[in-house]
Amino acid sequence: MNRRDFIQLTSAGAGALLLPGMAAGGRVIAAEALLDPGLDLAVKKRLADAGLNAAKAKGATYADVRIGRYLNQFVTTREDKVQSIVNLESFGVGVRVLVNGCWGFASLGDASTEAQVAETAEIAVQVARANIALLDEPVQLAPQKGFGDVSYKTPFTKNLFEIPIKEKVDLLLSVNGAAMTNGANFVNSVLFMVNEQKYFASTDGSYIDQDIHRIWPTFTVTGIDRATGQFQTRNSLGTAKAMGYEYLQTTPPDRITGRPTTLFNNYYDMMDDATLAARQVKEKVKAKSVEAGKYDLVLDPSHLRLTIHESVGHATELDRVLGYEANLAGTSFATMDKWKSKTFKYGSPQVNVFADKVQPGSMGAVGWDDEGVKTKKWDLIKDGILVNYQAIRDQVHMLGETESHGCCYADSWNAVQFQRMANVSLAPGTQPLSVDELIKDVKKGIYIIGYGSYSIDQQRYNFQFGGQLFYEIKDGQITGMLKDVAYQSNTQEFWNSCVKVSDQRDYRVEGSFFDGKGQPPQLSCVSHGSATARFNGVNVINTARKV
Amino acid sequence: MAILSKEESKKLIDKVLAFSKADEMSVSISGDKGGNIRYARNSVSTSGQSANLSLAVTSIFGKRSGTTTINVFDDQSLEKTVRRSEEVARLAPENPEYVPLLGPQNYLETQTYNEATASIDPAYRAKLALDSIAICKKNSVNSAGFLENSTGFTAIGNSKGLFGHNQSTSIDFSVTVRTNDGKGSGYVVRDYNDVSKLNSGPLTQVAVQKAIASAKAQALEPGKYTVILEPTAAQELIRNMMSNMDARSAEEGRSFLGKKGGGTRLGEKLFDERITIYSDPMNAEIPGTPFVSGGGRPGYGDLLGGGGGGGSSTDGRPQEKVMWIDKGVVKNMFYSRFWAEKKGVKAIPAPDGIIIEGGNESMADLIKSTRNGILVTRFWYIRDVDRQTLLYTGLTRDGTFYIENGQIKFPVKNFRFNESPIVMLNNIEAMGKAVRTNGSLIPPMKIRDFTFSSLSDAV
Structure with missing residues (x-):
C-alpha cells in the first residue's frame, strides 16, 4: 500500500x-x-x-x-x-x-x-x-x-x-x-x-x-x-x-x-x-510576483470548474452531509437544517447551480446510472439559496423524495456502487454580458485561467486555489502577467461575493477523470460547466518563499 | 491460488521464459487476496473481499518492448501470451531510454509476511469493527471507520537469470470519531504487517477522547506558532519532500534539489543537523520489499517508461539500506536505471518507507517542555503550491489543541497552513521516539515558526 x-x-x-x-x-x-x-x-x-x-x-x-x-x-x-x-x-x-x-x-x-x-x-x-x-x-x-x-x-x-x-x-x-x-x-x-x-x-x-x-x-x-x-x-x-x-x-x-x-x-x-x-x-x-491583498477575481471556466467541484459539488453530496464519508473525505457544512430552512444563502442571487448527468460532451453524461435510474438535471442552488442535494436510491427518502437523482456510480465491476458527484455547473447569467463587459469596471483585480493547486477542509468551508495563468487587471484593463498567486476564502463568503456571471455565449463544460471518494478509493468522471464569473474582494496570498 | 510459493513461482516463470524467442524477456507474477469492512454512523456500510492473480510478460527486441498480461496459466495460454508480447514488441516504437535487463541479484530476506494476518477472515474483520463501534456507542459518540487487510506476493524473473520472490501481509485501520453535536472530532490510524499488534478497541478509545476533548474549540489568530506534530501529521509532508528527491528532475533544474546556475544540491546541508533520514528494508518495524518490481504488474512505472525511481515491472533492482539525509546533509537522490547509467552512478531506487531518527522523548515530554504551542493530530488535503520551494498547503483536523506552560489548555479551531518541509526541518526544536506511520518510522516533532495562514470553521 x-x-x-x-x-x-x-x-x-x-x-x-x-x-x-x-x-x-x-x-x-x-x-x-x-x-x-x-x-x-x-x-x-x-x-x-x-x-x-x-x-x-x-x-x-x-x-x-x-x-x-x-x-x-x-x-x-x-x-x-x-x-x-x-x-x-x-x-x-x-x-x-x-x-x-x-x-x-x-x-x-x-x-x-x-x-x-x-x-x-x-x-x-x-x-x-x-x-x-x-x-x-x-x-x-x-x-x-x-x-x-x-x-x-x-x-x-x-x-x-x-x-x-x-x-x-x-x-x-x-x-x-x-x-x-x-x-x-x-x-x-x-x-x-x-x-x-x-x-x-x-x-x-x-x-x-x-x-x-x-x-x-x-x-x-x-x-x-x-x-x-x-x-x-x-x-x-x-x-x-x-x-x-x-x-x-x-x-x-x-x-x-x-x-x-x-x-x-x-x-x-x-x-x-x-x-x-x-x-x-x-x-x-519573469512575471511580477503578486502583492498580497484583496482583489476582484475574474475566473475563467477552465479555472472555476475546480472551485465549483470542491466547494459546491462535494458539499452537496448527501452521504457526506449524513456522515458516511466522515473517516476520509469528511462531512459537509451544508447540513440538512440549512436546506430545510429554505433560506440558507449559499451564494448571491446570481448563483444558480444545477446538477445533471445529461449535458452533451460532459464526463458524467450517461443514459442511466449504476443502479438503473434514468439520468436527469436538477437544481442544487436556486437564486443563491440551497434547494437540494445529490442523492441515490437508498438516500432520497431522507429528503422526502421518492425518486433517486440518478448519480450512483462504481468505477469498476469489482467496486460497489455508491453516490458520486453528478456534473455540477454554475448556470450562465441570464442578462447579456460579455467577458470584456465583466472586466471593464474592475479597478483592482486578477484574471485567472486554468486550475492549479487546490485544497479545502473536510467540511468544505475554507479553501485555497491556485491557477495556471494570472493577469493583473487595473482600472478595467489587463496590464500584465502575475505569478505566486493563490486565493483563500470560505465557501459561503466566496459564493456570496459573486457579483456577475457572463452569459451563455461564454458557457463551457470542463471535465476530469479524477474525482476521488470512498474507502477503498474509487475514481469518478465529472464535469463542471460555467461562464466566466466575477467575485469581489477575495483574499489573495503571495506563495513565493525563500528556502 | 492467489498466493504462489517461491517454488511455484520459479517453476511458472521458467516455463514462460522457455517459450521466449525475443532478445530478452522479463516475467512478473503478482497476486493478492484480502478484504475490507467500512462503517459509519456506528453501523456497517459496505464490505467486500477480493482475490487477484496475474502474470505479465515483457518481450524485448533491441530497444523495443511489449508487455501482455494473463491470469490463466495453462501451457497453451502462456505460450500465446508470450507470442503476443513479442508481436507487440515488434510493433512498438524504439525506446531511446531502454536499459538492458539486470542479471541475477542478491536480495535481502525481509520479514514482510505474517501468518496471523494472512489468516484474517470476514468474521475477524467484523469483530475488529464491532470492538470499535461498541466503544463509540458506550460513549455516545459517532464512528466512521475502515479496516482493510491484504496478503500478497510478487515474483520476478528474466532471461538473464534474475529471480526474486516476496510475500507480504498488511492491515490498515482508521477511525474518525465525532461527537453527536458535530463539535468534536478525533482520529486514529495504524498500519502493520502483523495483525496481532492491532487492537481496535483501545485505539478507538484514543479517538473518542480526542473527539470529546476537541469540542468547544476556541479561535486563535493565524500566524507563526510552535507546533507539536504527531507522527501522523508529520509523515505526509516529509514523504512528499522525499518523493521529490529524484536525481533526474534535480539535474534538469526542476526540483528543490536543483541549483542556481546548474547542478544539484547533493552534499549540501539543507536541514537542521538533527535530521537524519534513511531507508532500511530489514527494519523489523517497517520491513520493505526486497526488490523493485513496480508492484509486479504493469503499473505507474511502466506507464511512464520506468521514469524516476519508482521502477517498472521489469526493474528488479535490490532494495538496500540507503542514507538519504545525514545530519542535515543530502547524501543521496534516487535514480531510474537509464539516468544512472547516463550519469555513471549507482542506480539507487526510491525507497519503500523512510526512517527518521527521532529522540527518546515521549509526547508528554514534548508537551511538558512547551511554553506556548499547538498540538496537531493530523493534516488534511495537503497539496503542493510551489514545487520550487516545496511549499505545501493543507489543514489541521481531528484534534488541534493549545499548549501553555507545558499543559494542554483548550481545543482550538482548525488552521490552514502554508509551509515547506524544508523550512520545517530547519526549525526543529525537539523530536520524540519514532513510531510506525503509513509504512514509515516517524517521530513526533516539535517545530518553531510553523505558518498557519487562515482559520477554518471545519470540525
Missing part, C-alpha cells in the same frame, strides 16, 4: 498523474484488441439473469448485476520520445444484493459462465447476512420501474480506438516539438482514452447496455531560468470530454480569442495551446 502511494507521488514528480481505470488492475492487451466487440448482448443477459435468480432464490429482496468491460489506452511522451503506450482491459461481474435491509456485494473477474455469476450472487447474499449483526439502519430503497432492454452510447464521430497509434504518437510529438521550438525547456504530454462498456440488470426488470467513450489530452510545459534557478510550469488548457477523437480536430475552429491566451470549447487545438504555453511559461518565470 505504501509502496503504491510512493510510486504515485514519485510519478507525479515526473510531471505525470494518477491514471484512471487502474483501480481494477486491468490486463495489458494489444491495441487492436480494444476494438473487439466483447460479449454478445444475449450472453450478458443470460449471465445477469443467472445472478439475479440466484440472489432471489437465496432470499434477496433486490439485486443488481453489473457486467463491466473497461478499455483504456494511454500514450505518454516527453520532448522527442515516446515513453509508453499501454492498452488495458478489465472485465468482470459485480453483484449487489439487499437482504433484510442490508447490502451485500461480491465480484468476480473474467466471469464467463452462468454458474460463476450465480455463485458470485450467493456470496453477495452471504456477505449481506454476515453484516446484518452490524446494521443499525436498514436500507430503504426508492422504488424504480424497470426499463426492459435499453441502451445508451456516447455520441461521437471518431472512435478513439480506431485511430492508429501512430497518429496519436505523431500528434503528441508534434505538440512537444511546438513547445520546444517556442522556448520550453521540457514538455510531457499524454493522451488518455477510455471506453466503459457497462451492462446493468436488476430485479426491477431493467437490462441496460451502455457504451461510454472519454478522452483527455494534456501536457505540462516547463520553463527554467538557469541563471536564477527559477522554474515554472504551464499545464494544458484542454479538458476531459465524453467524446471521440474528434475533440482534437482543429476545424471547424471552436476557440475563443481576444483573451490573454486562446481558450477552447468543444474542440481542442493542442498544438496551438502548447505553442502558447511555451511562450507563456517563459513569461511566467
Whole structure:
C-alpha cells in the first residue's frame, strides 16, 4: 500500500498523474484488441439473469448485476520520445444484493459462465447476512420501474480506438516539438482514452447496455531560468470530454480569442495551446510576483470548474452531509437544517447551480446510472439559496423524495456502487454580458485561467486555489502577467461575493477523470460547466518563499 | 491460488521464459487476496473481499518492448501470451531510454509476511469493527471507520537469470470519531504487517477522547506558532519532500534539489543537523520489499517508461539500506536505471518507507517542555503550491489543541497552513521516539515558526 502511494507521488514528480481505470488492475492487451466487440448482448443477459435468480432464490429482496468491460489506452511522451503506450482491459461481474435491509456485494473477474455469476450472487447474499449483526439502519430503497432492454452510447464521430497509434504518437510529438521550438525547456504530454462498456440488470426488470467513450489530452510545459534557478510550469488548457477523437480536430475552429491566451470549447487545438504555453511559461518565470491583498477575481471556466467541484459539488453530496464519508473525505457544512430552512444563502442571487448527468460532451453524461435510474438535471442552488442535494436510491427518502437523482456510480465491476458527484455547473447569467463587459469596471483585480493547486477542509468551508495563468487587471484593463498567486476564502463568503456571471455565449463544460471518494478509493468522471464569473474582494496570498 | 510459493513461482516463470524467442524477456507474477469492512454512523456500510492473480510478460527486441498480461496459466495460454508480447514488441516504437535487463541479484530476506494476518477472515474483520463501534456507542459518540487487510506476493524473473520472490501481509485501520453535536472530532490510524499488534478497541478509545476533548474549540489568530506534530501529521509532508528527491528532475533544474546556475544540491546541508533520514528494508518495524518490481504488474512505472525511481515491472533492482539525509546533509537522490547509467552512478531506487531518527522523548515530554504551542493530530488535503520551494498547503483536523506552560489548555479551531518541509526541518526544536506511520518510522516533532495562514470553521 505504501509502496503504491510512493510510486504515485514519485510519478507525479515526473510531471505525470494518477491514471484512471487502474483501480481494477486491468490486463495489458494489444491495441487492436480494444476494438473487439466483447460479449454478445444475449450472453450478458443470460449471465445477469443467472445472478439475479440466484440472489432471489437465496432470499434477496433486490439485486443488481453489473457486467463491466473497461478499455483504456494511454500514450505518454516527453520532448522527442515516446515513453509508453499501454492498452488495458478489465472485465468482470459485480453483484449487489439487499437482504433484510442490508447490502451485500461480491465480484468476480473474467466471469464467463452462468454458474460463476450465480455463485458470485450467493456470496453477495452471504456477505449481506454476515453484516446484518452490524446494521443499525436498514436500507430503504426508492422504488424504480424497470426499463426492459435499453441502451445508451456516447455520441461521437471518431472512435478513439480506431485511430492508429501512430497518429496519436505523431500528434503528441508534434505538440512537444511546438513547445520546444517556442522556448520550453521540457514538455510531457499524454493522451488518455477510455471506453466503459457497462451492462446493468436488476430485479426491477431493467437490462441496460451502455457504451461510454472519454478522452483527455494534456501536457505540462516547463520553463527554467538557469541563471536564477527559477522554474515554472504551464499545464494544458484542454479538458476531459465524453467524446471521440474528434475533440482534437482543429476545424471547424471552436476557440475563443481576444483573451490573454486562446481558450477552447468543444474542440481542442493542442498544438496551438502548447505553442502558447511555451511562450507563456517563459513569461511566467519573469512575471511580477503578486502583492498580497484583496482583489476582484475574474475566473475563467477552465479555472472555476475546480472551485465549483470542491466547494459546491462535494458539499452537496448527501452521504457526506449524513456522515458516511466522515473517516476520509469528511462531512459537509451544508447540513440538512440549512436546506430545510429554505433560506440558507449559499451564494448571491446570481448563483444558480444545477446538477445533471445529461449535458452533451460532459464526463458524467450517461443514459442511466449504476443502479438503473434514468439520468436527469436538477437544481442544487436556486437564486443563491440551497434547494437540494445529490442523492441515490437508498438516500432520497431522507429528503422526502421518492425518486433517486440518478448519480450512483462504481468505477469498476469489482467496486460497489455508491453516490458520486453528478456534473455540477454554475448556470450562465441570464442578462447579456460579455467577458470584456465583466472586466471593464474592475479597478483592482486578477484574471485567472486554468486550475492549479487546490485544497479545502473536510467540511468544505475554507479553501485555497491556485491557477495556471494570472493577469493583473487595473482600472478595467489587463496590464500584465502575475505569478505566486493563490486565493483563500470560505465557501459561503466566496459564493456570496459573486457579483456577475457572463452569459451563455461564454458557457463551457470542463471535465476530469479524477474525482476521488470512498474507502477503498474509487475514481469518478465529472464535469463542471460555467461562464466566466466575477467575485469581489477575495483574499489573495503571495506563495513565493525563500528556502 | 492467489498466493504462489517461491517454488511455484520459479517453476511458472521458467516455463514462460522457455517459450521466449525475443532478445530478452522479463516475467512478473503478482497476486493478492484480502478484504475490507467500512462503517459509519456506528453501523456497517459496505464490505467486500477480493482475490487477484496475474502474470505479465515483457518481450524485448533491441530497444523495443511489449508487455501482455494473463491470469490463466495453462501451457497453451502462456505460450500465446508470450507470442503476443513479442508481436507487440515488434510493433512498438524504439525506446531511446531502454536499459538492458539486470542479471541475477542478491536480495535481502525481509520479514514482510505474517501468518496471523494472512489468516484474517470476514468474521475477524467484523469483530475488529464491532470492538470499535461498541466503544463509540458506550460513549455516545459517532464512528466512521475502515479496516482493510491484504496478503500478497510478487515474483520476478528474466532471461538473464534474475529471480526474486516476496510475500507480504498488511492491515490498515482508521477511525474518525465525532461527537453527536458535530463539535468534536478525533482520529486514529495504524498500519502493520502483523495483525496481532492491532487492537481496535483501545485505539478507538484514543479517538473518542480526542473527539470529546476537541469540542468547544476556541479561535486563535493565524500566524507563526510552535507546533507539536504527531507522527501522523508529520509523515505526509516529509514523504512528499522525499518523493521529490529524484536525481533526474534535480539535474534538469526542476526540483528543490536543483541549483542556481546548474547542478544539484547533493552534499549540501539543507536541514537542521538533527535530521537524519534513511531507508532500511530489514527494519523489523517497517520491513520493505526486497526488490523493485513496480508492484509486479504493469503499473505507474511502466506507464511512464520506468521514469524516476519508482521502477517498472521489469526493474528488479535490490532494495538496500540507503542514507538519504545525514545530519542535515543530502547524501543521496534516487535514480531510474537509464539516468544512472547516463550519469555513471549507482542506480539507487526510491525507497519503500523512510526512517527518521527521532529522540527518546515521549509526547508528554514534548508537551511538558512547551511554553506556548499547538498540538496537531493530523493534516488534511495537503497539496503542493510551489514545487520550487516545496511549499505545501493543507489543514489541521481531528484534534488541534493549545499548549501553555507545558499543559494542554483548550481545543482550538482548525488552521490552514502554508509551509515547506524544508523550512520545517530547519526549525526543529525537539523530536520524540519514532513510531510506525503509513509504512514509515516517524517521530513526533516539535517545530518553531510553523505558518498557519487562515482559520477554518471545519470540525
